Amino acid sequence: MHLGVSESMRDCEYSQISTRSSTPMETPYKKKTSKKRKWESFPGRNKFYCDGRIMMAKQMGVFYLTLVLILVTCGLFFTFDCPFLALQLTPVIPVIGGVLFMFVLGTLLRTSFSDPGVLPRATPDEAADLERQIDVANSSTGYRPPPRTKEVVINGQTVKLKYCFTCKIFRPPRASHCSLCDNCVERFDHHCPWVGNCVGRRNYRFFYMFILSLSFLTIFILAFVITHIILRSHRSGFLNALKDSPVVVCFFSVWSIVGLSGFHTYLISSNQTTNEDIKGSWSSKRGKDNYNPYSHGNIFTNCCAALCGPLPPSLIDRRGFIQSDTPQLAPSTNGITMYGATQSQQSHMCDQDQCIQSTKFVLQAAATPLLQQQSSEPVILTTSPENGGTLPGRTSLNLGGPCTSLPLGQPTPPTSTPSLSCQEPSDMLPIHGHSHTHNHSHALQEPVAHHHFLTPEEVPSPPGMLPCGSPMGHTMQAGFYNPASQDSLHEDSVRGLVKLSSV
């Protein structure tokens, strides 16, 4: 995620410098050679494969175990039992077994690989707007703000909507934040380690089909293995026959799988999630008038809705490209015009493409003369006093850490730069737009701005960072900053950054 950001940042930097140095603002900057897809900067703790087509949770060990168990059990069945049964009874048995096996695998992979219904995190604008609304609501009470909840009446039942601090949204009803995947998931059922993914609105039907077909498969295998043993024991003896079959695995798993299928059949027919059932949200024990407002009234409709209802599309657009179709804005220096960009940039820590876009937009919005004014020079000038003059020293600071740690604003402190500067002095030279060091230039521009505006306020920065950042930041701010304006946005960005860092 960080690398993706840093590369995008480098791209922004490249565009900004080329615009400043030689070309007018309207000249389109050169596009990156390879565009980044949105999954590469996805803020949750998911793993993506096949260029964003496959989405899974971080921990996949148990999923591999599931696969191994199914494959080994079925493999043993087809190898040892099927030939005997096909000859003695009917060849339909292996065929049905094969069909069931394919169905189980298909539904398992579909459950594991699909997006469970992840809600994308709020854009910084949305988060700021919500915060404002909450503040307005809280200020009227006059005392310590209550926890962020909203009440809504659904079909006669009062439902509390909670505010998610990570995703900066009020969770829709039935949504829940999965701590393992660090995402809010719609109609969150549970996080299943066996399938290596959350089970939510978009993959619940696949999950149910999986456990249902798996229970049929397990019962099928168990039944025919026992048949095989019985038939063989007529000939050779019970114990001999027993050692040839995968009966043990089947025997233990059949109870748990069948039990789970039964449980989920009950949940589907009453239109509840595992989450709600465990909490007893709609249990009549809570109150006489407590009922499930989401139920359609009868079992048949509930089942049809859960299994055959419309399948909503994924809201996170994993394979979409991060839009980089506008010029970039320098995030530093001229605090007056670039203020908004910088602030907005800081607040984009949880959404790197938003960050990129904001700077691009502000760059576009700013007039060409202004754009030409803001440049690397102020950066160089301000940094030199702090570092005793060497541009390489300052910029290598930016180079080493910030590209990768940019979102969290935790670049290596200047005190640690000597080692970096020794390695990359030559990289500092082409700040003015040499093609092969554009990425370094980018690093120069972006993080410096962050140092200026970010670090003095940024709470979770490493201790080494703050001392280095603050003196410089303060001097910068004194010179260019207009703190009176856009305070709320800055606050939001800081809050966002604090939250992000604490995640």
Add this chain to the structure above:
Amino acid sequence: MFLYVRKHPDVLAHLNKHLNFLRPHLKQPTVSSKVFIQRDYSSGTICKFQTKFPSELESRLDKRQFEETIQTLNNLYAEAEKLGGKSYLEGFLACLTAYTIFLCMETHYEKVLQKIARYIKDQNEKVYAPRGLLLTDPIERGLRVVEITIFEDRSIGSGR
């Protein structure tokens, strides 16, 4: 003077399309603020947006026009999520074909989403862009909000 700029990635893509409507003489209009129309959960988890007219738009837009837009959007989303014979048939067929049918066919929901995108584009061109506003398709915001970007009115003389 400072430039209060609100950033938004998709606005830029929209701007390139709507420049003629907004400010023919300017390359990029300035974003003044954004209004977010939140979801209305009173009918359950179906996608529905609040029809309450935001005060920030009072000077720019007619209340009736706004309500009509939101209501049409709500109706379209309800159509997408409708439980009926057609959706059940589609779901059942998909299950039979192990969901491979969707490799060559779009789901009903996706078709309606395209319809919604066309409607929003149409509304932007006809109603919102001439008033210096821009509707963002809710799908780009994860169906959480309808984002309306208010652009600075240059004719008033405010600006940088």
